[in-house]
Amino acid sequence: xxxxxxxxQEVKRNFKKGEYNPEELLSEVKKQIDKQDDxxxxxxLKTYEKAEEALANKSGxxxxxxxxxxxxxxxxxxxxxxxxxxxxxxxxxxNATVTQRLLDAGACFVGKTNMDAFAHGSSTxxxxxxxxxxxxxxxxxxxxxxxxxxxxxxxxMSVYSIGSExxxxxxxxxxxxxxVGFAPTYGRFSRYGVVAMASSLDRxxxxxxxxxxxxxxxxxxxxxxxxxxxxxxxxxxxxxEKLLQEKDLKGMRIGLxxxxxxxxxxxxxxxxVEEATRQLEKMGAKLIEVDFLDPKYTIAVYTVINRSxxxxxxxxxxxxxxxxxxxxxxxxxxxxxAYNRGEGFGNEAKQRCMTGAYTLSAGYYDAxxxxxxQVRTMIIEDFKKAFEKVDVVVGPTMPTTAPKVGVTKDNPxxxxxxDELTEPSALAGLPCISVSVGKDSKGLPIGMQVIGRQxxxxxxxxxxxxxxxxxx
Amino acid sequence: xxxxxxxxxxVHLQPKTKSKMFCGCSAKYxxxxxxxxxxxxxxxxxxxxxxxxxxxxxxxxxLALALNCTILSESKFDRKNYFYPDLPKGYQISQYDQxxxxxxxxxxxxxxxxxxxxxxxxxxxxxxxxxxxxDDKTLLDFNKSGVPLIEIVTEPDFISKEEVDAxxxxxxxxxxxxxxxxxxxxxxxMRFELNISLSESGQLPEYKVExxxxxxxxxxxxxxxxxxxxxAKALDAGEKLExxxxxxxxxxxxxxxxxxxxxxxxxxxxxxPDIPPMRFEKKLVEKIQKEIPELPQEKKWRYVNDQxxxxxxxxxxxxSKDLFTFFEQGVQELKDExxxxxxxNWLIGDLRRLTxxxxxxxxxxxxxxxxxxxxxxxxxEGKLRTAIAKEVLTKVFETGKSPSEVMQESDLGVMxxxxxxxxxxxxxxxxxxxxxxxxxxxxENAIKFLLGQVMKETRGQADPIIVKQLLEKLLTS
Numbered sequence: 001x002x003x004x005x006x007x008x009q010e011v012k013r014n015f016k017k018g019e020y021n022p023e024e025l026l027s028e029v030k031k032q033i034d035k036q037d038d039x040x041x042x043x044x045l046k047t048y049e050k051a052e053e054a055l056a057n058k059s060g061x062x063x064x065x066x067x068x069x070x071x072x073x074x075x076x077x078x079x080x081x082x083x084x085x086x087x088x089x090x091x092x093x094x095n096a097t098v099t100q101r102l103l104d105a106g107a108c109f110v111g112k113t114n115m116d117a118f119a120h121g122s123s124t125x126x127x128x129x130x131x132x133x134x135x136x137x138x139x140x141x142x143x144x145x146x147x148x149x150x151x152x153x154x155x156x157m158s159v160y161s162i163g164s165e166x167x168x169x170x171x172x173x174x175x176x177x178x179x180v181g182f183a184p185t186y187g188r189f190s191r192y193g194v195v196a197m198a199s200s201l202d203r204x205x206x207x208x209x210x211x212x213x214x215x216x217x218x219x220x221x222x223x224x225x226x227x228x229x230x231x232x233x234x235x236x237x238x239x240x241e242k243l244l245q246e247k248d249l250k251g252m253r254i255g256l257x258x259x260x261x262x263x264x265x266x267x268x269x270x271x272x273v274e275e276a277t278r279q280l281e282k283m284g285a286k287l288i289e290v291d292f293l294d295p296k297y298t299i300a301v302y303t304v305i306n307r308s309x310x311x312x313x314x315x316x317x318x319x320x321x322x323x324x325x326x327x328x329x330x331x332x333x334x335x336x337x338a339y340n341r342g343e344g345f346g347n348e349a350k351q352r353c354m355t356g357a358y359t360l361s362a363g364y365y366d367a368x369x370x371x372x373x374q375v376r377t378m379i380i381e382d383f384k385k386a387f388e389k390v391d392v393v394v395g396p397t398m399p400t401t402a403p404k405v406g407v408t409k410d411n412p413x414x415x416x417x418x419d420e421l422t423e424p425s426a427l428a429g430l431p432c433i434s435v436s437v438g439k440d441s442k443g444l445p446i447g448m449q450v451i452g453r454q455x456x457x458x459x460x461x462x463x464x465x466x467x468x469x470x471x472x
Numbered sequence: 473x474x475x476x477x478x479x480x481x482x483v484h485l486q487p488k489t490k491s492k493m494f495c496g497c498s499a500k501y502x503x504x505x506x507x508x509x510x511x512x513x514x515x516x517x518x519x520x521x522x523x524x525x526x527x528x529x530x531x532x533x534x535l536a537l538a539l540n541c542t543i544l545s546e547s548k549f550d551r552k553n554y555f556y557p558d559l560p561k562g563y564q565i566s567q568y569d570q571x572x573x574x575x576x577x578x579x580x581x582x583x584x585x586x587x588x589x590x591x592x593x594x595x596x597x598x599x600x601x602x603x604x605x606x607d608d609k610t611l612l613d614f615n616k617s618g619v620p621l622i623e624i625v626t627e628p629d630f631i632s633k634e635e636v637d638a639x640x641x642x643x644x645x646x647x648x649x650x651x652x653x654x655x656x657x658x659x660x661x662m663r664f665e666l667n668i669s670l671s672e673s674g675q676l677p678e679y680k681v682e683x684x685x686x687x688x689x690x691x692x693x694x695x696x697x698x699x700x701x702x703x704a705k706a707l708d709a710g711e712k713l714e715x716x717x718x719x720x721x722x723x724x725x726x727x728x729x730x731x732x733x734x735x736x737x738x739x740x741x742x743x744x745p746d747i748p749p750m751r752f753e754k755k756l757v758e759k760i761q762k763e764i765p766e767l768p769q770e771k772k773w774r775y776v777n778d779q780x781x782x783x784x785x786x787x788x789x790x791x792s793k794d795l796f797t798f799f800e801q802g803v804q805e806l807k808d809e810x811x812x813x814x815x816x817n818w819l820i821g822d823l824r825r826l827t828x829x830x831x832x833x834x835x836x837x838x839x840x841x842x843x844x845x846x847x848x849x850x851x852x853e854g855k856l857r858t859a860i861a862k863e864v865l866t867k868v869f870e871t872g873k874s875p876s877e878v879m880q881e882s883d884l885g886v887m888x889x890x891x892x893x894x895x896x897x898x899x900x901x902x903x904x905x906x907x908x909x910x911x912x913x914x915x916e917n918a919i920k921f922l923l924g925q926v927m928k929e930t931r932g933q934a935d936p937i938i939v940k941q942l943l944e945k946l947l948t949s
Contacts, residue, residue: 073519074517074519080519090518092517093512094511094512094517191521192521193520194519195518195519196518196519198745199746200745227521228523229523229746229747229748230745230746230747230748308742309745311740312551312553312562312740314562315553315555315563316516316560316562317518317562318562320557320560321560321612322517333557334556337555337557357740360740360742361738362738362740365741369742
């Protein structure tokens with residue numbers, strides 16, 4: 001049974017045709033995991049028992065479809081570590097809203113996937129456990145932070161996988177592993193129960209084998225959540241039926257930002273994406289050049305906001321109620337907290353906490369955090385201006401294809417540089433998707449992203465869907 | 473005194489809400505088994521998010537309006553970052569530069585004069601958990617974690633403990649009038665933080681001493697006394713006093729220097745990204761404004777000016793909702809407005825004593841405002857004597873019958889039948905021959921004694937003047 005590239009709809013059709021039943025499919029997926037995961041390291045936790053229990057739900061939209069979920073989602077009874085040592089012993093007593101909605105729809109999770117610890121990175125190399133390798137070439141990383149999720153889907157160990165994005169943590173690994181990676185408008189999917197990185201940027205996302213699958217999952221995951229004060233107050237979206245009726249891109253205006261197509265982008269990536277844009281034109285879209293703020297400002301803004309919020313969000317992990325507890329003899333209770341955190345957190349988390357504490361300090365707040373928020377407003381305005389002329393913006397997802405393992409070692413902001421094309425839309429909280437547009441000479445996948453207006457998930461999915469279905 | 477105390481207050485109030493500030497846990501944590509009122513949000517579990525409690529915010533707006541503050545059109549929450557084991561998220565969600573309201577005032581009377589104390593701001597935040605230090609261990613109870621708190625910050629406008637006392641009591645009354653909180657200090661629903669320094673020039677000194685977590689108005693008074701003495705002594709000795717936070721040593725008012733200096737703390741405030749900024753529509757603010765009842769200061773002066781009752785009586789009555797409700801109902805029934813003070817006296821005096829003694833709420837007692845009005849009127853009309861009125865009131869309190877019913881049933885009215893009284897007087901004369909002799913020997917005290925005997929026989933119902941006339945008549949005949 002070839003599991004690679006299977007979509008939710010295909011599996012459902014196969015169930016119906018009697019090609020296999022959910023039990024058989026699950027056992028086939030488990031076999032794949034047992035065979036491949038010792039090398040790929042996509043999973044930090046296998047949850048076969050729970051997957052089998054989930055088969056009891058036969059009527060859900062996702063019943064019987066093997067999937068996986070990133071290790072930063074709370075799921076009752078499982079360790080939710082965000083691939084960190086400090087949370088190794090934290091067992092979730094509650095479900096994230098995303099987890100709950102998927103389980104209610106019959107989701108059958110075979111495991112929790114590896115990530116950069118606390119999602120701090122773009123390669124899974126900051127995971128406190130292990131690095132996830134790229135199924136297309138095992139000398140290369142799968143990307144991050146949702147690297148485990150991408151590797152799981154790309155290798156047939158999951159039909160879809162739930163990731164999360166703060167800058168490009170869904171789109172990036174999807175691009176590097178040849179998948180569809182979709183993150184909706186900020187607030188469309190609830191953040192309740194997702195281990196927070198940077199609250200004003202975090203958003204759940206999905207990694208799938210088709211744009212349609214992303215739309216199916218969006219119908220399940222969207223809809224107001226009263227446990228998240230930033231949740232969009234709308235009912236669940238209706239997308240799939242409408243999407244499947246679309247045949248071309250006539251009348252759609254697509255913006256191509258100059259800054260996304262310059263010499264910072266690897267030539268092979270640039271070429272593949274440019275070809276893809278011509279394909280979009282062929283399908284009826286009108287291509288229009290747009291002008292954005294230089295991405296270098298975006299990196300600065302993103303880094304300040306990200307580090308500031310992290311320093312505060314990680315403060316709750318103090319080893320008092322849960323998490324790693326140091327054995328070192330402490331004189332005071334504050335020393336105890338310092339030892340717990342000092343020994344428990346990895347270097348990346350510590351660096352980010354220290355940078356963030358600095359940028360929020362009295363006397364520096366105005367120069368860093370406040371200034372960053374002001375420039376963030378400019379970036380949002382930048383997009384608004386562009387969206388007066390165009391319906392979606394298109395460009396490469398990542399400036400390169402997946403780098404070799406070891407890339408982040410000497411570059412503390414490697415992730416930020418790699419994410420420079422995904423950070424602007426993350427700062428603006430815009431819906432965006434990455435679709436695969438080909439491979440480079442080494443056989444590594446290349447991704448193209450489509451970014452839409454606030455709340456306009458449909459046009460983003462439409463452009464990606466028509467591209468995916470068109471004859472190239 | 474050589475030095476002038478300069479005092480500012482921060483008051484923390486727990487508004488009466490069903491649930492906590494940012495989660496659905498019950499806010500009624502007092503006396504509950506530790507860690508039974510908790511959830512992922514108030515325990516600060518990874519991934520849990522705060523959702524603000526509308527009722528708590530509206531109560532905060534209500535108090536702000538009652539304190540004459542300006543409601544900011546846009547307000548937001550901020551994170552106050554610091555580490556402590558009973559602070560589960562590593563930050564407290566509070567308000568920093570855009571509180572719900574600013575610049576108000578509260579008026580209270582000090583030694584008979586009204587004084588306005590300026591309010592800097594009124595904002596909303598969440599409480600922390602509770603650390604219980606036991607032997608060498610620290611136990612944590614998170615039932616209180618995330619309970620809403622309204623913080624009231626004043627300007628340094630107080631110069632004596634009497635002013636602080638008047639302010640604190642008036643504030644507590646307002647809070648209760650507006651049904652914002654029970655302000656039950658024993659349950660920690662109202663707590664004070666004191667900022668106090670001494671000035672020689674009347675100018676704000678360079679230092680200020682903070683005393684946190686004062687749980688009662690009486691302890692607050694003692695702390696002020698203690699600090700004034702302590703600081704004056706230090707200044708007299710030529711010491712330079714420094715900015716510091718001091719802790720309480722028991723309930724005596726004594727304060728102690730704290731081991732850890734908090735002066736240098738940098739809380740790294742920044743806007744809470746998990747909660748969008750709030751905008752309060754004019755309509756909402758107007759609606760809340762309309763819900764504010766007449767407040768104690770206005771009420772007091774209305775009683776004094778309109779009902780012509782004494783200032784002290786008015787102050788006593790406005791201090792309690794039960795008392796002023798009873799008073800206002802009674803005053804409506806009074807035929808003679810001049811009787812308001814009499815009514816007030818009976819209410820504050822005998823009736824309150826009865827309800828306290830029997831542990832009955834005033835408004836639940838069998839004595840209605842109408843009953844008390846009737847009593848006061850019977851007295852005024854001379855149909856009832858003061859000495860008997862107390863007994864009548866007790867009977868009304870016990871039975872719920874009206875004073876006139878009680879008087880009729882127990883024969884407690886003023887005796888008007890001279891024939892009957894004359895018989896009693898004669899009886900007393902007959903049975904006290906010694907006193908009769910004394911009277912005849914011009915002993916002044918004899919008639920007083922006999923009069924007392926008659927009053928005793930008549931249980932006070934007789935008019936002593938008439939009795940005296942009768943005695944004189946019968947003794948000389």
